[in-house]
Amino acid sequence: MTVLGILLVLVLLLVVFGLLFRLQILTSIFSGSFVREIGMSNRVNGILMLVFLLFGGAAFAWSFIENYSKMNPPIASVHGHATERMFWTTMIIIGIVFVITQIALFVYSYKYQHQDGRRAFFFPHNNKIEVIWTVIPAIVMAGLVFAGWKEWSRITGPAPKDSVVLEIMGKQFNWLVRYPGRDQALGVVNYRLIDATNEFGFDLSDQKGLDDFVAGEIHVPKGHPVLLKIRSRDVLHAVYMPHFRVQMYAVPGMPTKFWFTPTKTTDEMRAQTGNPAFNYELACNQICGRGHFAMKLAIIVDEPDDYQAWYAKQQSFSSQNPDVLASFKQKAAPLGTSEAAPAAAAVVPAAKASL
Amino acid sequence: MAANLPTQSNVQGGIGATEPGIAHDEHLHHDDHHEHHELSFLEKYVFSTDHKVIAKQFLITGIFWAILGGTLSSLFRLQLGWPEATFEWLSPFLGKWIEAGKLNPEFYLALVTMHGTIMVFFVLTAGLSGTFSNFLIPLQIGARDMASGFMNMLSYWFFFISSVVMFISLFIETGPAAAGWTIYPPLSALPQAIPGSGMGQTLWLVSMALFIVSQLLGGVNYITTVINLRTRGMSMSKLPLTIWAFFLTAILGLLSFPVLFSAALLLIFDRSFGTSFFLSDIYIAGQALPNVGGSPVLFQHLFWFLGHPEVYIVIMPAMGMVSEILATNARKPIFGYRAMIGSLLGISLLSFIVWAHHMFVTGMNPFLGSVFMFLTLIIAVPSAVKTFNWLATLWRGNIRFTTAMLFSIGFVSLFISGGLTGIILGNAALDIQMHNTYFVVAHFHLVMGSSAFFGLWAGVYHWFPKMFGRMMDEKLGYVHFWLTFIGVYLVFLPMHYVGIAGFPRRYYAWTGFDMFSQFADLNKFISLAAILAFFAQFIFIFNFFYSIFRGRRASQNPWNSTTLEWTTPIEPGHGNWPGAIPAVYRWPYDYSKPGAAEDFIPQNVPFSQTQSSNLPYEREME
Numbered sequence: 001m002t003v004l005g006i007l008l009v010l011v012l013l014l015v016v017f018g019l020l021f022r023l024q025i026l027t028s029i030f031s032g033s034f035v036r037e038i039g040m041s042n043r044v045n046g047i048l049m050l051v052f053l054l055f056g057g058a059a060f061a062w063s064f065i066e067n068y069s070k071m072n073p074p075i076a077s078v079h080g081h082a083t084e085r086m087f088w089t090t091m092i093i094i095g096i097v098f099v100i101t102q103i104a105l106f107v108y109s110y111k112y113q114h115q116d117g118r119r120a121f122f123f124p125h126n127n128k129i130e131v132i133w134t135v136i137p138a139i140v141m142a143g144l145v146f147a148g149w150k151e152w153s154r155i156t157g158p159a160p161k162d163s164v165v166l167e168i169m170g171k172q173f174n175w176l177v178r179y180p181g182r183d184q185a186l187g188v189v190n191y192r193l194i195d196a197t198n199e200f201g202f203d204l205s206d207q208k209g210l211d212d213f214v215a216g217e218i219h220v221p222k223g224h225p226v227l228l229k230i231r232s233r234d235v236l237h238a239v240y241m242p243h244f245r246v247q248m249y250a251v252p253g254m255p256t257k258f259w260f261t262p263t264k265t266t267d268e269m270r271a272q273t274g275n276p277a278f279n280y281e282l283a284c285n286q287i288c289g290r291g292h293f294a295m296k297l298a299i300i301v302d303e304p305d306d307y308q309a310w311y312a313k314q315q316s317f318s319s320q321n322p323d324v325l326a327s328f329k330q331k332a333a334p335l336g337t338s339e340a341a342p343a344a345a346a347v348v349p350a351a352k353a354s355l
Numbered sequence: 356m357a358a359n360l361p362t363q364s365n366v367q368g369g370i371g372a373t374e375p376g377i378a379h380d381e382h383l384h385h386d387d388h389h390e391h392h393e394l395s396f397l398e399k400y401v402f403s404t405d406h407k408v409i410a411k412q413f414l415i416t417g418i419f420w421a422i423l424g425g426t427l428s429s430l431f432r433l434q435l436g437w438p439e440a441t442f443e444w445l446s447p448f449l450g451k452w453i454e455a456g457k458l459n460p461e462f463y464l465a466l467v468t469m470h471g472t473i474m475v476f477f478v479l480t481a482g483l484s485g486t487f488s489n490f491l492i493p494l495q496i497g498a499r500d501m502a503s504g505f506m507n508m509l510s511y512w513f514f515f516i517s518s519v520v521m522f523i524s525l526f527i528e529t530g531p532a533a534a535g536w537t538i539y540p541p542l543s544a545l546p547q548a549i550p551g552s553g554m555g556q557t558l559w560l561v562s563m564a565l566f567i568v569s570q571l572l573g574g575v576n577y578i579t580t581v582i583n584l585r586t587r588g589m590s591m592s593k594l595p596l597t598i599w600a601f602f603l604t605a606i607l608g609l610l611s612f613p614v615l616f617s618a619a620l621l622l623i624f625d626r627s628f629g630t631s632f633f634l635s636d637i638y639i640a641g642q643a644l645p646n647v648g649g650s651p652v653l654f655q656h657l658f659w660f661l662g663h664p665e666v667y668i669v670i671m672p673a674m675g676m677v678s679e680i681l682a683t684n685a686r687k688p689i690f691g692y693r694a695m696i697g698s699l700l701g702i703s704l705l706s707f708i709v710w711a712h713h714m715f716v717t718g719m720n721p722f723l724g725s726v727f728m729f730l731t732l733i734i735a736v737p738s739a740v741k742t743f744n745w746l747a748t749l750w751r752g753n754i755r756f757t758t759a760m761l762f763s764i765g766f767v768s769l770f771i772s773g774g775l776t777g778i779i780l781g782n783a784a785l786d787i788q789m790h791n792t793y794f795v796v797a798h799f800h801l802v803m804g805s806s807a808f809f810g811l812w813a814g815v816y817h818w819f820p821k822m823f824g825r826m827m828d829e830k831l832g833y834v835h836f837w838l839t840f841i842g843v844y845l846v847f848l849p850m851h852y853v854g855i856a857g858f859p860r861r862y863y864a865w866t867g868f869d870m871f872s873q874f875a876d877l878n879k880f881i882s883l884a885a886i887l888a889f890f891a892q893f894i895f896i897f898n899f900f901y902s903i904f905r906g907r908r909a910s911q912n913p914w915n916s917t918t919l920e921w922t923t924p925i926e927p928g929h930g931n932w933p934g935a936i937p938a939v940y941r942w943p944y945d946y947s948k949p950g951a952a953e954d955f956i957p958q959n960v961p962f963s964q965t966q967s968s969n970l971p972y973e974r975e976m977e
Contacts, residue, residue: 003444041829042755045761060848063849070873072855083785086782086785090779091779094775101742104746105749106768113756120686120687120752120753120946120954122687122948123747124692125691125693126690129747130691130744133743134736134740137735137740138733141732141735141736141778145728148783149784152724152782152783153725157721191637192643201638233636233638233639234541235541235548236541236542242788247787247788248718251651252541252636253636253648254635254651279869281869283859283868283871285859286539287464287534287535287861289461289549290460292460293863
C-alpha cells in the first residue's frame with residue numbers, strides 16, 4: 001500500500017513538473033525571451049561559475065582539512081616513511097597546478113562571458129607560450145619520475161641476506177602462513193598434495209620441510225628486514241598491508257615477494273594511536289570471490305626478544321601431523337621396489353614451489 | 356556559392372584523386388534512384404545504411420545502457436553506504452539475489468562487474484564514439500556517407516546483438532559475470548570460484564567478441580572515410596579537431612581491440628577446452644586441477660594492451676568535441692590548432708606503451724615497472740598541453756553559455772581534477788599503496804568516466820539540432836548541468852580521501868576491518884550524492900525525448916559555427932547535401948577574425964569573398 005502511495009506521489013510530481021515546464025515555455029514565448037539568443041541566462045551561468053569556484057573551493061578545502069587526520073594510516077615501515085613523503089610532495093605539486101588551472105578556468109568563464117558589442121580576441125597560436133608550457137611539465141615530470149624510480153628500485157631491490165623469511169599463501173577466503181624452521185629454509189610444497197589437513201601441500205619427503213611450521217597470524221620482529229614470500233593456491237589475491245605500505249599480488253603458479261622493515265611494535269602503535277585494541281591487519285586487495293571483503297589476517301610486530309620467544313615455542317607441521325608424515329614415509333618406502341616407482345613419481349613431480 | 360562551382364562534386368575526395376570522383380557520381384545516381392520510391396520503414400529506420408540514422412541508433416542504445424549502468428551503480432552504492440541495512444524492498448526487482456534482506460555478496464561483485472563493462476564498452480565506446488564518429492565524420496569532412504554504408508550498418512547490428520547477449524546474461528540463473536570488468540583469470544575461468552564465472556562469463560565473452568567485430572567494422576570505415584572521402588580543399592590540416600580525434604580513436608581501436616579478442620579467445624579455450632594459457636597450480640573446491648604452466652599475468656598484459664588504449668578511445672572523441680564546442684562558443688579560434696593535433700598524436704602513440712602501469716604490483720619484473728613508470732609520466736605532457744590550450748581558448752573570448760558549452764567547461768574541470776592524480780598512480784613507488792584502492796576508483800571515474808560523459812552530453816546538446824532539426828530546452832539543460840557537475844564532484848572528491856586511507860575497491864563491506872572503520876559517514880554521503888546525481892539524469896532523458904518531438908525548431912546554423920555540417924539543410928536527407936558538396940577553403944576556426952563582417956567565417960567561404968579579413972599569407976589564395 002505504501003509502495004503504491006509512493007508511486008502515486010512520484011507520478012503526480014512528474015505531472016506537476018511537466019506542467020510547470022510547459023508553462024515556463026509558454027510564458028517565455030509570450031515574453032519574447034524564448035527567441036533571444038543570449039539573454040539573462042548567460043549572466044546567471046557566468047555568475048554561477050564564480051560561485052561554484054568560491055563555494056566549491058571552500059567546501060573542498062574544509063572537507064580535506066576535516067578528514068585529513070582520518071585518511072593517513074599510521075606508518076610502520078622504513079620505506080613507508082619515504083613513500084609517504086613522496087606522496088604528499090607530489091600532492092602539493094599537483095595541488096598547486098589544480099588550484100591555478102581551476103581558478104583560470106572558472107575566472108575566465110566568468111570574466112569573458114558574452115557582452116554585446118565586444119569581440120573575442122583572435123589569438124590562434126603563440127609558439128613561445130606553447131613551448132614554455134610543454135617544457136615546464138616535462139621538467140617537473142622528469143623530476144618526479146627520477147625520484148619515483150629511485151625509491152621503487154630501492155623497495156623492489158633484493159632483500160637483505162639476514163631477512164626474516166616467511167611465506168603467505170592466499171586461498172578462498174583466508175590466508176595461510178608458514179615459517180621455515182631452525183634450518184631457515186622453506187621446504188618444497190606441491191599443490192597436488194593439498195588436502196584438508198595438509199593445506200599448504202607440504203611435500204614432507206623434502207627434509208627442509210620437516211621443521212617448517214604454520215601459524216594463524218603473522219609475527220615479525222621490529223627493526224629487522226622481513227621477506228614475504230607470496231603465493232596463491234586458487235585465484236588471484238593480493239597481500240595488502242596499508243600500515244606498512246606493502247602490496248603484492250598472490251599469483252597461482254608464480255610465487256611473488258616483497259620485503260620491508262617494520263619500525264613499530266604493535267604495543268607501540270597501540271600507545272601512539274591511543275587505541276588499546278589496535279592491531280595491524282592484512283587485507284586481500286584483488287577481487288577473489290564471495291568472501292573477498294572479509295579475507296583478513298592479523299600481523300603482530302614484536303620486540304626482537306618477544307619474537308624469538310614466540311618463534312621458539314612453535315611446533316613444526318610434521319610433528320603436529322604425524323599421520324601426514326607417515327603417509328610420505330609409506331610412499332617413500334616402496335620406492336626401492338621397481339614396480340611402484342612410476343606411480344610414486346607421478347604423485348610427486350618436481351615442484352618449482354621451493355624458492 | 357555552390358552555383359559558382361558546378362564541377363566540385365566530381366572532384367570530391369580531395370587531393371586530386373579521380374577514382375573517388377567516379378565512385379561519388381555513382382553515389383549520386385544511387386540517391387536519385389531512391390527519390391523515386393519511398394524507403395520502407397524498415398529500410399529507413401531499422402536496417403538503414405544512412406550514417407545519421409546509424410548514429411542515432413548508437414546514441415539511443417547507448418542511452419539505454421547508460422540508464423542500466425547507472426541503476427547498477429545506485430544498487431551497489433546502497434550497499435556501500437548502508438552496509439548494515441536490509442534491502443527487503445528490493446526483492447521484487449532482484450529476487451533471489453536478496454537473501455534474508457541482505458544483498459548477495461556474489462551478486463554485489465556481478466553489479467560492479469557489469470557496471471564497469473556496460474559503462475566502458477557499451478556507453479562510452481559504442482555510445483560515444485559510435486554516435487559521433489558516425490554522425491560527424493561525413494558531415495564535417497563533406498562526404499555523402501561513410502565509405503561503406505553497408506559495413507556501417509553491420510557495425511551497429513553486431514553491437515546490437517552483442518548488447519542483447521550481454522543483456523540476457525543479467526537474468527540467468529547463476530548471475531552475470533562477476534570477476535570484475537577486467538575479468539582476470541583464474542577467477543573468471545573457474546565456475547567453482549564464483550558462480551558468475553559459469554554461463555554469465557561465457558555470455559560476457561561471446562558478447563565482447565561480437566562487440567569487437569562491431570568496433571573493427573566501424574573503425575575501418577571511419578579511417579577509410581576520413582582518408583578518402585574528404586571534400587575538395589579539405590586537407591588534413593583543415594580538419595576540425597573532432598575529426599582528428601575520431602580518426603585517431605579509430606586507429607587505436609583497430610590496433611588494440613584484436614588483442615582483447617585474442618585474450619578472450621584464449622580464455623574461452625582455458626574455460627572450455629582444457630588448455631592452460633592462464634592457469635597453473637590450482638587447487639580449488641577440494642580438487643587439484645591438471646593445468647600447469649599458464650600465467651595469469653600474461654592475461655593481464657593482453658587485457659591492458661587493449662585496456663589502456665581503451666581509456667583514450669573513450670576520452671579522445673570527447674576531447675575533440677570539447678575543443679570544437681569551446682572554440683565555437685568562446686567565439687575564438689582553438690588555441691594552438693597544430694599543438695592540439697600534435698598532442699592527440701602523442702597521446703595515441705604513447706597510449707600503446709603504458710599498459711603495464713596497471714600491473715606494478717602484480718609480480719611483474721620491477722625493472723619493467725621502472726620502464727612503464729617513465730613512459731606513463733611522459734603521457735602527462737601532451738595532456739597538460741591540451742589543458743593549457745583549452746584555457747587559452749577561453750581567455751579573452753566572448754563566451755556564450757549554451758548547455759553544450761557548460762558541459763565542455765565541466766569537462767575541462769573534471770579532466771584536470773582526475774588527470775592530476777594520474778601522476779600519483781603512474782609513479783610505481785606510490786602505486787604500491789594506492790593500487791586497487793578507492794583512490795584509483797576516484798581517479799578514473801573523474802578523468803575518463805565523468806569527463807567522457809560530459810563530452811557525450813556536450814556533443815548531444817550541441818549537435819541535437821543537426822540530428823533532429825529541433826533544439827533541446829536550454830533551461831532544463833542548465834539544471835541538468837549544474838546538478839550533474841556538483842553531483843559528480845560530491846561523489847568523487849571525497850572518494851579520494853577514502854582511497855588515501857587505503858579502502859580497497861570491490862569490497863562488499865569494510866566493516867570487517869578495524870583499519871577501514873573510519874569513513875562510514877563519508878561513504879553514506881557519497882552514496883547519497885551518487886544516487887541524486889543519477890536521478891538528475893532523468894531531466895536529460897526527458898529533455899532529449901521531449902525535444903525530439905516538441906522542441907523548438909532549429910535554424911540552419913543555430914550556433915553560428917564554421918564547420919560543414921551546418922551548411923546542410925536543417926534536416927539533411929540521405930546524401931547530406933541536396934546539391935553539390937561545398938568545397939573547403941579555410942581552417943575550421945575562423946572565429947572573430949579582425950576585419951570580418953561577422954564573428955565567424957564558415958569553412959566553405961573562399962578567401963576572395965573575405966578580402967577585408969584575410970591575413971597576409973591568405974592574400975595569395977584569394
